[in-house]
Amino acid sequence: MTHTIAPQDITGLILAGGRGSRMGGVDKGLQNFNGIPLALHTLMRLGPQVESVMVNANRNLSAYESFGSSVWPDASADFAGPLSGFLVGLERAETPYVLTVPCDTPRLPLDLAERLTQALVREDADIAMAAAPETDEHGQTHIRTQPVFCLIKIELSESLVKFIHGGGRKIDAWTAQHKTVVVPFDAQGDDPLAFANVNTLNELQALENAAP
Numbered sequence: 001m002t003h004t005i006a007p008q009d010i011t012g013l014i015l016a017g018g019r020g021s022r023m024g025g026v027d028k029g030l031q032n033f034n035g036i037p038l039a040l041h042t043l044m045r046l047g048p049q050v051e052s053v054m055v056n057a058n059r060n061l062s063a064y065e066s067f068g069s070s071v072w073p074d075a076s077a078d079f080a081g082p083l084s085g086f087l088v089g090l091e092r093a094e095t096p097y098v099l100t101v102p103c104d105t106p107r108l109p110l111d112l113a114e115r116l117t118q119a120l121v122r123e124d125a126d127i128a129m130a131a132a133p134e135t136d137e138h139g140q141t142h143i144r145t146q147p148v149f150c151l152i153k154i155e156l157s158e159s160l161v162k163f164i165h166g167g168g169r170k171i172d173a174w175t176a177q178h179k180t181v182v183v184p185f186d187a188q189g190d191d192p193l194a195f196a197n198v199n200t201l202n203e204l205q206a207l208e209n210a211a212p
Helices: 038-049 061-065 080-092 112-123 154-166 171-177 201-209
Strands: 010-016 052-057 070-072 098-104 125-133 141-153 178-186
Touching: 010 038, 010 080, 010 112, 010 125, 038 052, 038 080, 038 098, 038 201, 052 061, 052 080, 061 070, 070 098, 070 171, 080 098, 098 201, 112 125, 112 141, 112 178, 141 154, 141 171, 154 171
Parallel strands: 010 052, 010 098, 052 070, 125 178
Antiparallel strands: 098 141, 125 141
């Protein structure tokens, strides 16, 4: 593979279809972060990196549509987690690639698409997945994959349909079926909170109070 992948070749997909169970059932993507909904923060950071952005949401669709993006719910009522959202993107996108991000990471890297595309081309891979440093309860820092941050070739949709219909739910189990390159975001100057996600209202407040 010698070609490059231009932003015009990528559709961004914000995953906002979760149940928000750890946040009391509220719609996580619509919770305010510094006065702006989490999903809108995500959209503003992702939008300049790609051709267009769509949102996968299963409730409050009009609220997400007000952000100016197309909004698509899961195709099936059988909740399959983030992979349901992946499938929505792969089936609806009109570009050769889809870049997935969750709705609750308002500090995602502004060079996310650039670094994932470079790795995908370099390794002639089907999927590029981000990874980032995380500190465990013992204070040890490890590079951990971030499976909801994936650049995916559009032709993998058939594979994903088969995987989900077979009962598959774990992103890692599906990506393991394809050539996947893991891209660490641990360089000097990378934001250590770029992939910090928000699962509770306390975590939301803590991230708001963290240094920019």
